[in-house]
Amino acid sequence: MFRSSEYYMRNIITDEKLDHYFDITGKALEMAKASANRTDMAKEREDMLDMIQRYYNDAEHFRKKEDMINAFAALSYAHGWLDAGARIGIFDVHDSRLFTVD
Secondary structure (H helix, E strand, O other): OOOOHHHHHHOOOOHHHHHHHHHHHHHHHHHHHHOOOOOOOHHHHHHHHHHHHHHHHHHHHHHHOOOHHHHHHHHHHHHHHHHHHHHHOOOOOOOOOOOOOO
């Protein structure tokens, strides 16, 4: 199937788009770290924060290599973990701009 150049122009991970997702995920990560834990899963919370930080760091690494696709993918994984933690109460956050909560 032939795709026009306009299709590809709309579906590119630009620096601006990546900046936006780094900003949102970075803010969400800081909020999660500072939040309370509404569960008794302290070890799981620390494991989850570690995993999120690793994905965020991977995204930074990929961006430095100008690998925008993998940078975006790593940010998506990081934010997915953040949302999962918020939904189950490991992160007591109430900001629907940064999390899928409330």
